[in-house]
Amino acid sequence: MANEYIDIETLKFLLYRVNRLQDVLEMPNYEEYDKDSIDMLLNSAKAFSDKELYPYYREMDENPAHFKDGEIVVHPQVNNYMKVAGEMGFIAGAFPYDNGGLQLPSMVMNALGYIQEAANNHLPGYIGLTIGAAELITHFGNQHLNDTYVPKMLEGAWGGTMCLTEPQAGSSLSDIITTATPDGNSYKIHGQKIFISGGDYQGAENIVHLVLARIKGAPAGTKGISLFVVPKNRPNEDGSLTPNDVQTVADFEKMGQKGYCTTHLFFGDKEDCQGWLVGEAHKGLKYMFLMMNGARIAVGRGAAAIATAAYHASLNYAHERAQGRKLASTGKKDVNQEQTLIINHPDVRRMLLLQKAVTEGSLSLVFLTAKYHDYSVSHTDAEQREKYKLLLEILTPVVKTYPSEMGKVAVDNGLQVLGGYGFCSDYILQQYLRDIRIFSIYEGTTGIQSQDLLGRKITMENGKALQLLSEEITKSIKAGMAHETLSPYAKKLGEKLELTQKVLQSAIGYAMKGDYERFLADATPFMEFFSNILVGWLWLDMAREAQQALANGATEHSTEFYESKTHTMEFYYTYELPKTTGLAEIIMNRKSLTVGSDKKVFG
Structure with missing residues (x-):
């Protein structure tokens, strides 16, 4: 049972050979590590996940977090996981x-997180948000806060959290009304x-x-937002804790990730x-x-992990x-023949190959984006740091979105493989489908990510990020x-790279005329189009590395294993990449059917 949720060989192939962790x-920054030490970490994470995460996955769904008597009741493994994960360095890993x-690279931290999330996606979020909150303090907080x-x-x-959303301000953070009134220090x-x-x-x-x-008195909109450390309990000089008037008033009951609590908090x-x-006043959103x-890399990684576990199931x-x-x-x-295993039916094989193509393509995308992050902060050449920062910027909305959206499709196909049993709670696929559904909403919905990609990242610095990415693909x-x-x-x-230029010329024409609403109206189809091509790029790299390994007599x-990578690449180019032709037709169509008008189209 413990080995059913992940293929550690594929993870290492993508990490070491395709994305060149070395x-x-x-x-x-990372010269104290080598392949042997990283292998030890990966193997430890797998053994830890086999023991402390995977066995509790279904239990946490069947016994969800819930609000009772003024507090959130969670599975007992949550507290144990926080403690053991801290002891093993899974929280401190990325910190200097x-x-x-x-001081581990982001590539390694994402590999460790992926293993844990494939085993049980309800638990790693608790340490993930703790890492994010601690990072904010170390980057922008004073010494006392640190x-x-x-x-x-x-x-x-x-634990730690990041508290952004309010009832009247979901993704529109300019509408935040939580107040902070000066009171001494x-x-x-x-x-x-x-939704905390x-x-x-x-x-x-x-x-x-x-x-x-x-x-009080801050400018309106996002320019007036500040960031604060607000503990549930205030630490005193003697080490004791004093309640800090932070009340939990509810826990949101969800269709999936039921073991991962989602709270409604009231402050003051x-x-x-x-x-x-934290830091300077009115710069909170910039810090965040x-x-x-x-x-956003973590969200894509989590979706890829769930889709991977579903594929193996x-x-x-x-x-x-x-x-x-x-x-x-x-x-x-011939009814006199014995029944055959469903793995032998072409349509079942098609669904399984789709899952394999999506999950492995998604994981490679996660590692590549994490690599760009590592280079952007640690490269010794300032010019190279700037280059990889731009590459990171353009890939970030894609790495969040493709695994989340196509991960849903992959898991849905996995459920279909089981037929009627897939719809029954006796089997795990229905839980994976419910759990992955939130990932296209986390950290900015698909629509928001798509507008960020087309409206900001594609056009930033006169298209320099896109130019750099095109150069990498051309290589x-x-x-x-x-x-x-x-x-x-x-x-x-x-040919698809050339098609991208035609699509962008058509879309940007609206922006040049000042019609930004029409420019961004089809941002989501563009995200699907662009992501599909990028994952095709990654599959070409995977197949090339596999073929080189065979040619060199590699024995890792x-x-x-190597032949399966080429076969899956061929599947992707036959079944998935051609979809970009239809998407291009949609984006370049001159009709404007979704921009608001006086017509009553929803009556």
């Missing part, structure tokens, strides 16, 4: 040595926040909230909620969004379930053309 490890961390909160958070003794916080993942739970000694609020009901300013790249079923018979050469079935096309069996696919990818993996 290049990152050669940078001064000076902060008590392990000394008071960060060590306990990295140990897993205290701190501020009185008053307001409420909703891991916001409070029974047994948590302390939760450190990073809260967006407005100081008794006028005794204290918060401490500086950390969003990591959060449906693949195992297909190898065990006998149903029907193969067609004979006459085109008829892969040239390398693919050198392989006889890959050259037709490399040529096809080149079996011949069948």
Whole structure:
């Protein structure tokens, strides 16, 4: 059972061979690590997940987090996981040595997170938000805030959250009304926040909230938002804790991720909620969004992990379930033959190959984006840091969106492989489908990410990020053309790169005329179009590395393993990449059918 949710061989192939982790490890920040030490970490994470995460996955769905007597009751494994994850360095891993961390590359941290999320996606979010909150403090908080909160958070003794959303202000953060009133060295916080993942739970000694609020007299809109550390309990000089007037008033009951609590918090009901300013006043949203790249990579990673676990569950079923018979050469079935396993039916194989193509393509996208993040902060050449920062910016909305959207499709196909059993709670696929549904909403919906991609990232610095990305893809096309069996696919990818330019010329024409609403109206179809091509690029790289490994007699993996990568690339280019033609037709169509008008089209 423990091995059913992930293929560690594929993870290592994508991490080491395709995305070349070794290049990152050669940078001064990470030179203390090598492949052997990273392998030890990965193997430890897998053993840890086998024991502490995977066995509790269904239990946490069947016994969901819930609000009772003023607090959130969660599965007992939540507190145990926080403690053990802290001891093993899964929280402190990404932090510099000076902060008590392990100074691991983002690529490695994402590999460790992926393993855990594939095992049980309900638990890693608790440490994920703790990492995000602690990072904000270390980057922008003063020494007192760092000394008071960060060590306990990295140990897993205290949790952390990021509190943005309010009832009247979902994605529109300019409408935040939570207030902060100066009170000596701190501020009185008053307001409420909703959809706060891991916001409070029974047994948590302390939760450190990073809260967006407005100081009295602040400018309207996003320019007037500040960031505050607001703990559930205030630490005293003697180490004791005092309640800080942060009340949990509800837990949202969800269709999936039921073991991962999502709270409604009220700050300052008794006028005794204290918060401490992080950095400068009115720069809270800027600080928060500086950390969003990591959060959005994490969302894509989580979706890829769930889709991977679902793929392995449906693949195992297909190898065990006998149903029907193969067609004979006459085109008829011989009822006297024994039933065949459903893995032998072409349509089942099509669904399984789609899952494999999506999940492995998504994981490679996660690793590539994480690599760009590592280079953007650690490369010794300033010009290279700027280059990779731009590449990170343009890939971030894609890495959040493609695994989330296509992950849903992959899991849905996995459920279909099981037929009627897939719809029954006896089997795990229905839980994976419910759990993954939130990921296209987390950290900015698909619509928001799509507008960010087309409206900001494609056009930023006069299209420089897109130019740099096109250069990277062109390198892969040239390398693919050198392989006889890959050259037709490399040529096809080149044609899609040219099509991208035509699509963008058509769309940007609206912006040049000042019609920005029409420009962004089809941002989501453009995201699907663009993502599909990028994942095609990654599959070409995967197939090239597999073929080179075979040609060089590599023994890290079996011949069948390498051949399966090329086969899946061929499937992707046959079944998925052609969809971009239809999407291009949609985007370049001159009709404007979704922009508001006086016509009553929904009556």
